[in-house]
Amino acid sequence: MTNAVFDLLVVGGGINGAGIAADAAGRGLSVCLVEMGDLASGTSQWSSKLVHGGLRYLEHYEFRLVREALAEREIMLSRAPHIVRPLRFIMPLAPSARSSLKIRAGLFLYDHLARRRRIPRSRPVDLSSDPAGRALSRQFHHGFSYWDCWVDDARLVVLNARLAASLGALIRTRTRLVSFDRGADAWSATVENSGRLDTYRARAIINAAGPWAGEVAALERSNIKSESTNVSLVKGSHIVVPRIAGGDDGYLLQNTDGRVVFVLPFEDAFTLIGTTDVPVDGSPAEAVCTFEEEDYLLAAANRYLATPLTRREIIWRFAGVRPLQTGPVGVEPSSLSRDYQLVQSGSRHGEFMLSVIGGKITTYRALAEAAVRRLEPLFPGLAPNWTAARPLPGGDIPNEDSSLYLEGLARLYAWVPDPVMHALVRRHGTLAREVIGDARRLEDMGRFFAGSLSEREVAYFAENEWAKTPEDVLWRRTKAGLHFASQDARAAASAAIEAQL
Numbered sequence: 440m441t442n443a444v445f446d447l448l449v450v451g452g453g454i455n456g457a458g459i460a461a462d463a464a465g466r467g468l469s470v471c472l473v474e475m476g477d478l479a480s481g482t483s484q485w486s487s488k489l490v491h492g493g494l495r496y497l498e499h500y501e502f503r504l505v506r507e508a509l510a511e512r513e514i515m516l517s518r519a520p521h522i523v524r525p526l527r528f529i530m531p532l533a534p535s536a537r538s539s540l541k542i543r544a545g546l547f548l549y550d551h552l553a554r555r556r557r558i559p560r561s562r563p564v565d566l567s568s569d570p571a572g573r574a575l576s577r578q579f580h581h582g583f584s585y586w587d588c589w590v591d592d593a594r595l596v597v598l599n600a601r602l603a604a605s606l607g608a609l610i611r612t613r614t615r616l617v618s619f620d621r622g623a624d625a626w627s628a629t630v631e632n633s634g635r636l637d638t639y640r641a642r643a644i645i646n647a648a649g650p651w652a653g654e655v656a657a658l659e660r661s662n663i664k665s666e667s668t669n670v671s672l673v674k675g676s677h678i679v680v681p682r683i684a685g686g687d688d689g690y691l692l693q694n695t696d697g698r699v700v701f702v703l704p705f706e707d708a709f710t711l712i713g714t715t716d717v718p719v720d721g722s723p724a725e726a727v728c729t730f731e732e733e734d735y736l737l738a739a740a741n742r743y744l745a746t747p748l749t750r751r752e753i754i755w756r757f758a759g760v761r762p763l764q765t766g767p768v769g770v771e772p773s774s775l776s777r778d779y780q781l782v783q784s785g786s787r788h789g790e791f792m793l794s795v796i797g798g799k800i801t802t803y804r805a806l807a808e809a810a811v812r813r814l815e816p817l818f819p820g821l822a823p824n825w826t827a828a829r830p831l832p833g834g835d836i837p838n839e840d841s842s843l844y845l846e847g848l849a850r851l852y853a854w855v856p857d858p859v860m861h862a863l864v865r866r867h868g869t870l871a872r873e874v875i876g877d878a879r880r881l882e883d884m885g886r887f888f889a890g891s892l893s894e895r896e897v898a899y900f901a902e903n904e905w906a907k908t909p910e911d912v913l914w915r916r917t918k919a920g921l922h923f924a925s926q927d928a929r930a931a932a933s934a935a936i937e938a939q940l
């Protein structure tokens with residue numbers, strides 16, 4: 440039993456939980472976050488990795504969401520220029536899809552719904568002369584270009600957890616909430632870590648368990664009255680193939696069923712294609728990308744690509760599950776709102792709980808702000824909003840110019856090979872220097888795995904970023920797992936990393 444009573448217990452170490460923990464800790468609340476697996480081991484590592492307004496949400500009149508997301512895009516870019524970067528999108532015009540007029544109107548709104556500082560505006564594009572046309576079949580002559588941003592989703596979660604910890608929050612990974620009950624003036628929460636049970640007490644609980652939010656709410660033993668909500672779980676899958684020729688832009692492709700599919704440059708050497716929208720009712724942890732979804736994504740991409748892809752080219756696939764607010768019967772999952780909802784139970788000391796339903800990587804900061812503000816009745820005089828102007832760890836890059844920063848660091852550490860420095864700055868920003876530490880020559884970085892990942896960086900992840908398994912390092916702190924020449928090489932690296940952790 441931990442004697443201390445936390446102001447806030449956050450359940451779930453995805454982007455929303457980590458963002459809420461940071462926001463609350465920065466306002467002076469004492470915060471504990473419990474995550475049953477690794478940070479970002481849920482939906483937050485399985486997104487399309489876009490910081491976007493969501494052009495297609497305009498069709499569903501989700502102007503509030505789009506405006507907020509577009510504004511967040513600029514804020515994210517300035518808080519974390521190392522892991523967020525602008526990406527140009529090409530939307531080819533296709534016969535029997537949305538009309539040019541409709542797209543033009545949508546893009547006009549997209550350009551003007553929120554202030555843009557670093558993001559260029561949309562334009563018509565001639566695909567027979569623009570380099571982006573090279574990836575596409577010759578029948579596509581015209582289209583539009585517009586800009587959104589790309590983000591390393593799992594690192595965004597970790598950096599928020601680091602920010603929270605730097606402000607005093609306790610971050611407990613591999614710690615599952617098992618049940619919680621109302622005490623005299625605080626919640627009493629039982630958690631389990633490696634078979635050991637412990638009790639944490641907290642004045643308020645925020646349930647940020649993503650697709651598990653319903654399960655977590657059901658762990659409450661005292662039947663506090665809750666606002667009602669209807670939630671559906673919807674799975675989205677992605678496939679990864681070697682980088683398609685000419686595919687350095689993102690593509691937004693209109694499919695024949697009215698949905699859109701993204702084709703995105705990924706990790707220098709790859710292309711990411713997604714996503715599907717499939718209702719699910721099993722455990723979110725068991726969601727996989729099925730053959731049908733692979734075929735769907737390949738067919739949608741091949742309708743446009745100059746060189747068609749086959750199943751043989753798929754080198755990785757993944758699926759994530761999101762909770763969405765249920766609409767009227769018969770509404771397609773792709774039409775359900777991507778906006779978030781904060782569902783409150785109880786209102787007094789010792790029984791205040793808020794459940795986060797839905798949301799986007801893009802809007803996590805605004806969501807966290809809104810969620811923590813809801814605690815105001817419990818903590819009168821709560822400090823004002825603060826996160827918009829505060830860089831995430833490593834994000835304090837002068838003029839938000841990662842390329843210039845990289846050049847400077849490469850000069851300073853001339854002995855670090857370019858691809859290694861590039862990877863370090865992309866993952867750590869200004870903290871790259873902390874990772875290099877007292878190393879003076881390449882040998883001081885230890886052995887290297889999959890090109891740019893060194894033993895020294897693995898140790899850094901273990902010491903500073905809660906990495907406990909090879910998977911945490913190879914698939915979430917980095918995507919090094921994708922870059923091995925063979926399964927055997929990956930297994931050997933995993934064993935070496937395991938021995939080090």
Ligand SMILES: Cc1cc2nc3c(=O)[nH]c(=O)nc-3n(C[C@H](O)[C@H](O)[C@H](O)COP(=O)(O)OP(=O)(O)OC[C@H]3O[C@@H](n4cnc5c(N)ncnc54)[C@H](O)[C@@H]3O)c2cc1C
Nearest residue numbers: 451453454455475481482483487489616649675798800801
């Ligand atoms: C296919 C797909 C593509 C997407 N693409 C984008 C995109 O491009 N851009 C964008 O902005 N958004 C995107 N999203 C949305 C975005 O990924 C999600 O909104 C976001 O990741 C949800 O984060 P979360 O923190 O709420 O949930 P999660 O990341 O799932 O975190 C919840 C955490 O709670 C933990 N947990 C559960 N039960 C317990 C318990 N009992 N005790 C302790 N911990 C527990 C889980 O392990 C998990 O880590 C996408 C979503 C999907 C499904």
